[in-house]
Amino acid sequence: MATRYKLFFFALILASFNLRPGITSISPVLHGITDDLGMSSTSASLLTSIPLLCIGLCSLFAGRLANRYQSEKIIAIFIACIGIATFLRFFTNSPIYLLITALFIGAGIGIVSPLMSGFIKSYFPDKVPLMISMYSTSMVVGASIAIGLTTPIQHWYNDSWKIGLGFWSIFALMAVPLWFRVIRHPHTLKYKTAQQNRASLPIKNKQAWLLTSFVGIVILLFYCFAAWLPAIVEDKGYASSYAGLTGTISMIAQLPATLLLPLLLRAVPSRRFWITFFTLSEIIGLALLSFTNITPVVASICLGIGAGGLVSLTLLLPIDKTNSPIEASTWSAMTQAIGYMIGAVGPFIIGLLYDYTGSFLPTMYLLIGIGFIVIFLGWKLTEPSSKNVG
Known part of the structure; x- marks a missing residue:
C-alpha cells in the first residue's frame, strides 16, 4: 500500500510540472517571438490570454468527464495533449501556428487542473492541505524552471526560441508513463449515491460564484505578472537579462508561500488573514515598481510571495467548501x-x-486597484457565516 501511495504522490508531482511551462516559457523570449514573427504587443499577449481562455472553457467539461470516465485516464490523455502541443513548438513558422499550440496547451491544462482537486481529495483525504501545498509548489517549480531556463536553452541551441519553447515537452514525457501505471492501479472511489454520480457545476450556489470571482481576479493578477513582469522591468531601463532574472526570482519567491502554507495555516488558521497578507504583498510589489527606484528584485519578491500564497489558497478553498471528491x-x-x-x-x-x-x-x-478588490472578495468569502448551501 505504501508503494502505491508513493506512485500516486509522484504522479501528482509530475502532472503538476506540466501545468505552467507552456505559458510561462513565453515571457523570457517574448521579444524574440515578436521580432521574428512580426507580432505587436497586443497580439503577443494572446499567447498568454488564449491558453487562459481555453483553460476556462475546457474546465467546464472536466466534471462531466470525471463522472463518465476514469479520471486517471482523462488526466493521462490530456497531459499527453499538453506535451504534444509543446513539442510542436519546435516547428513554429507563423503567429497562427504558435497561437494554435497555445490553444491546445490551454485545453489540456483546463481538463487536468480541476480533476487534480478531486484526485487529491480521493487519494489523500487526510492530508489535503499538505497535498495542495505539494501540488501548488510543483506547479511553481515547473514554472520557475521554464521561465529561468528557456533563455539559456535558447542560447545553447543557436539562439532558437523555438527550441527554448519546445524543450518543455520533456515534462509530459516524464509524466505520462507514470500515469499509465496509475491507470493500472486505480484508487478511484466508487460513489454510493446517484446524486453524487450526477454531480454538476454549482451554478446556483452563491458561495461558488463568490469563490469564482475571487479566483478569477487572483488568476488575472498572477498571469499579468507571469506574462509581462520582465517587459515591465525592461521598460524601466534595465537590461533584458536582468529583466528575465526578475521574472525568475518572482517565480522562485512563490516557493516559500506554497511550501509553508500548511504550517502557516496551522499557526494561523484564518483564511481571511492570509488572503489579506498575500494580497498586500502583491500591492506593495506593484507600488515599488510604480512609485520608487528601488531595485525591481525587491518588487518581484513581494509579487512572488503574494502570488504563491493566493494561488495556493484558490486551490484549497474549493476543497474546504465541498464534501466529496467529485464535488x-x-x-x-x-x-x-x-x-x-x-x-x-x-x-x-x-x-x-x-x-x-x-x-x-x-x-x-x-x-493596484484590483488588489484591493481581491481583499474585499476574500473577506466576503471567509465570513464566519459563509456555508456551502448548494
Whole structure:
C-alpha cells in the first residue's frame, strides 16, 4: 500500500510540472517571438490570454468527464495533449501556428487542473492541505524552471526560441508513463449515491460564484505578472537579462508561500488573514515598481510571495467548501472555468494599453486597484457565516 501511495504522490508531482511551462516559457523570449514573427504587443499577449481562455472553457467539461470516465485516464490523455502541443513548438513558422499550440496547451491544462482537486481529495483525504501545498509548489517549480531556463536553452541551441519553447515537452514525457501505471492501479472511489454520480457545476450556489470571482481576479493578477513582469522591468531601463532574472526570482519567491502554507495555516488558521497578507504583498510589489527606484528584485519578491500564497489558497478553498471528491472537482471546474476567462483579460489589457499609451504605468495603477478588490472578495468569502448551501 505504501508503494502505491508513493506512485500516486509522484504522479501528482509530475502532472503538476506540466501545468505552467507552456505559458510561462513565453515571457523570457517574448521579444524574440515578436521580432521574428512580426507580432505587436497586443497580439503577443494572446499567447498568454488564449491558453487562459481555453483553460476556462475546457474546465467546464472536466466534471462531466470525471463522472463518465476514469479520471486517471482523462488526466493521462490530456497531459499527453499538453506535451504534444509543446513539442510542436519546435516547428513554429507563423503567429497562427504558435497561437494554435497555445490553444491546445490551454485545453489540456483546463481538463487536468480541476480533476487534480478531486484526485487529491480521493487519494489523500487526510492530508489535503499538505497535498495542495505539494501540488501548488510543483506547479511553481515547473514554472520557475521554464521561465529561468528557456533563455539559456535558447542560447545553447543557436539562439532558437523555438527550441527554448519546445524543450518543455520533456515534462509530459516524464509524466505520462507514470500515469499509465496509475491507470493500472486505480484508487478511484466508487460513489454510493446517484446524486453524487450526477454531480454538476454549482451554478446556483452563491458561495461558488463568490469563490469564482475571487479566483478569477487572483488568476488575472498572477498571469499579468507571469506574462509581462520582465517587459515591465525592461521598460524601466534595465537590461533584458536582468529583466528575465526578475521574472525568475518572482517565480522562485512563490516557493516559500506554497511550501509553508500548511504550517502557516496551522499557526494561523484564518483564511481571511492570509488572503489579506498575500494580497498586500502583491500591492506593495506593484507600488515599488510604480512609485520608487528601488531595485525591481525587491518588487518581484513581494509579487512572488503574494502570488504563491493566493494561488495556493484558490486551490484549497474549493476543497474546504465541498464534501466529496467529485464535488471538489465540479467546484474547481466552475471556479477555474469562469475564473480563467476573467484571468485571460488581464495580459491582453496590459498589451493593449501599452500599445496605446507606450507605458506600463497606467496598468500598474489598475492592478493596484484590483488588489484591493481581491481583499474585499476574500473577506466576503471567509465570513464566519459563509456555508456551502448548494
